[in-house]
Amino acid sequence: MEIFKTAPELQAFALAAKRSGRTIALVPTMGFLHAGHASLIDIARRKAEIVIVSIFVNPTQFGPTEDLDKYPRDFEHDRILCLEHGVDVIYAPEPDAMYAPDASTWVEETKLSRPLCGAKRPIHFRGVTTVVAKLFNLALPDYAVFGMKDAQQLFVIRRMVRDLNFPVEIIAAPLVREKSGLALSSRNRYLSEDEKQRALVLSRTLEAAKPAIEQTGLGAIPAIIEAMRVEIEKAGGKVDYIEALDAATLEPPTDATVDVLLALAVYFGTTRLIDNTLIWVKR
Numbered sequence: 001m002e003i004f005k006t007a008p009e010l011q012a013f014a015l016a017a018k019r020s021g022r023t024i025a026l027v028p029t030m031g032f033l034h035a036g037h038a039s040l041i042d043i044a045r046r047k048a049e050i051v052i053v054s055i056f057v058n059p060t061q062f063g064p065t066e067d068l069d070k071y072p073r074d075f076e077h078d079r080i081l082c083l084e085h086g087v088d089v090i091y092a093p094e095p096d097a098m099y100a101p102d103a104s105t106w107v108e109e110t111k112l113s114r115p116l117c118g119a120k121r122p123i124h125f126r127g128v129t130t131v132v133a134k135l136f137n138l139a140l141p142d143y144a145v146f147g148m149k150d151a152q153q154l155f156v157i158r159r160m161v162r163d164l165n166f167p168v169e170i171i172a173a174p175l176v177r178e179k180s181g182l183a184l185s186s187r188n189r190y191l192s193e194d195e196k197q198r199a200l201v202l203s204r205t206l207e208a209a210k211p212a213i214e215q216t217g218l219g220a221i222p223a224i225i226e227a228m229r230v231e232i233e234k235a236g237g238k239v240d241y242i243e244a245l246d247a248a249t250l251e252p253p254t255d256a257t258v259d260v261l262l263a264l265a266v267y268f269g270t271t272r273l274i275d276n277t278l279i280w281v282k283r
Ligand code: AMP
Pocket: 028, 029, 030, 031, 036, 037, 039, 040, 145, 146, 147, 148, 149, 150, 173, 174, 175, 176, 177, 183, 184, 185, 186
């Protein structure tokens, strides 16, 4: 397994691999890897001859009051997980290796990035699309794997790839949970044991909402969201948002809606957790 720390090293490697006809799959991450990330790597491993994992806590997607500095990092743990899952290359640049000090170009998706987390974290998705576009230009992947844990991010990246004609196939990986139901996340590290127990209300209420909306239809959504809010607040969570949107447009559902994305962001203490579920609307 190779470890590259600069952009030219990665790009030269990827160019040589492409010229020799080999396929590349990229898994972009911010590190502190867990079984959710590993499932993406395993999907990438089955898809392509070369698997590249990027580990980069991207400063441009963090707002000024967010957790950039305290975001958990453990490169040695990440290196071993990558080795065990057959990764060929880790790309782990320092911020200066990714952004020129006077960088002035952004890639911005302007529709799907607006609601949900986009409304609460205004510069977040612009940072995500910019860094992912840069990673695509450096790693030259045939495939890139993104998790449904960050469903909105996945949809925004898909749209960017379509709109800008990136020659890469985006693969969606299922959301991986602990046995308890808690969605795996590097940010779970911030939770106390008590907060972790309380946070189980998120997956529990999402799970309960699913059959309720499936069986009762779109009309049931407002009451179900209200009931979720009450239960989450009772468990000590501070709701940032709970919303049900058309999964194709990320707009409010209409008669044409086939899939609903029920998504939430909730604080436990100072830790902001996100979770979601996709619901197929029967007619
Ligand atoms: P992150 O390191 O949190 O930026 O995540 C990197 C990638 O891993 C993103 O595509 C995430 O959606 C994905 N990911 C993170 N947690 C999970 C999870 N629990 N299940 C599936 N994918 C995940």
